[in-house]
Amino acid sequence: MKKNTFYLVFGCIALALLAIFWYSVELHIPLLIEIAFIVGIVLVYLAKRKVTDMINDERDVKITEQATARTMQVFWVVFCAFSIGAVMEILHIPEFPRQASPIRPPVLLPPRMMGYIQLGLLCLMIFLYVGFRIYYAKKYGDFETDEE
Amino acid sequence: MEILKPMKNKIKIFRAMHNLTQEHLAQAIGVNRQTILAIEKEKYIPSLDLAFKISRYFGVNIEEVFIFDEKTPTIIS
Numbered sequence: 001m002k003k004n005t006f007y008l009v010f011g012c013i014a015l016a017l018l019a020i021f022w023y024s025v026e027l028h029i030p031l032l033i034e035i036a037f038i039v040g041i042v043l044v045y046l047a048k049r050k051v052t053d054m055i056n057d058e059r060d061v062k063i064t065e066q067a068t069a070r071t072m073q074v075f076w077v078v079f080c081a082f083s084i085g086a087v088m089e090i091l092h093i094p095e096f097p098r099q100a101s102p103i104r105p106p107v108l109l110p111p112r113m114m115g116y117i118q119l120g121l122l123c124l125m126i127f128l129y130v131g132f133r134i135y136y137a138k139k140y141g142d143f144e145t146d147e148e
Numbered sequence: 149m150e151i152l153k154p155m156k157n158k159i160k161i162f163r164a165m166h167n168l169t170q171e172h173l174a175q176a177i178g179v180n181r182q183t184i185l186a187i188e189k190e191k192y193i194p195s196l197d198l199a200f201k202i203s204r205y206f207g208v209n210i211e212e213v214f215i216f217d218e219k220t221p222t223i224i225s
Binding site: 055057058059060062139140141142144146 | 170178179180182183185186189191192194195197198
């Protein structure tokens with residue numbers, strides 16, 4: 001498969017995922033887009049393995065590795081900070097002195113709020129990865145001008 | 149903090165001697181042209197494997213293409 005054909009296939013899969021996402025929102029079935037997303041990513045990887053004219057050399061691998069590592073380093077801190085906050089919400093700490101009233105149920109974040117936070121985290125991860133990738137690509141000479 | 153010792157190279161000179169373009173050299177050793185450009189500009193230090201491939205392509209020893217200058221270490225983040 002040629003590189004341009006792969007990009008076309010990738011675009012078609014992305015469009016199909018967008019349509020499935022919209023459909024699952026309409027039907028209120030989150031499982032549909034979750035399964036479709038996994039299938040879509042697997043299809044993209046399978047298609048990428050068939051590409052013959054795309055060279056992924058050691059410099060590309062290094063850029064990807066460095067960008068991924070840095071993204072994860074920043075992301076896990078933000079994710080853990082949020083998760084610790086969420087754990088605090090579900091842990092019930094008894095109050096002293098004990099009150100005669102019945103035990104309060106833990107205050108949970110509403111699902112919509114959780115969705116917004118997860119969306120924020122997802123966007124953060126994407127922006128971090130793109131930013132670090134551009135940084136390392138520049139560092140390892142991706143935007144160097146050619147003298148030939 | 150990572151200490152990187154600068155690695156100089158003479159790929160450009162060897163290319164000129166063999167009348168090769170970056171594209172031709174890249175194709176011959178199985179990398180992108182941008183990688184050859186980055187190595188020539190000393191923006192990227194190739195792996196030992198790639199360094200051997202380049203020097204063997206020119207039919208010379210690795211020390212003739214790549215010069216390890218350990219006297220002037222550079223500190224990079």
